[in-house]
Amino acid sequence: MHRSYYKQYYGLERTHWYFLARNEILMTFVRSLVAGREQLRILNIGIATGQTSILLSRFGAVTSIEYDGDCVDFLHKQHPELVV
Secondary structure (H helix, E strand, O other): OOHHHHHHHHHHHHHOHHHHHHHHHHHHHHHHHHOOOOOEEEEEEOOOOOHHHHHHHHHEEEEEEOOOHHHHHHHHHHOOOOEO
16 A cells, blocks of 8 residues: 555545444444453454454453554554554
8 A cells, every 4th residue: 555545544444434333333332242241352454553452442451453564563653552
């Protein structure tokens, strides 16, 4: 993927209606799965620009993995705590 795309995707993932609706659906589903459980340990593989990891961190400690080196470099600038 081209490096300039990550910056664009980063913004879209946090503001575009599709991603906002997707995130709400995902969070509703996860809440139903983890209801009543204590802090979880979560593995998120292929995190792209990290929004899902940020959302999942409400439920516990998230370990995030991304394969694409350019994406990892971008994320380290935005959220250095996210990427392993």
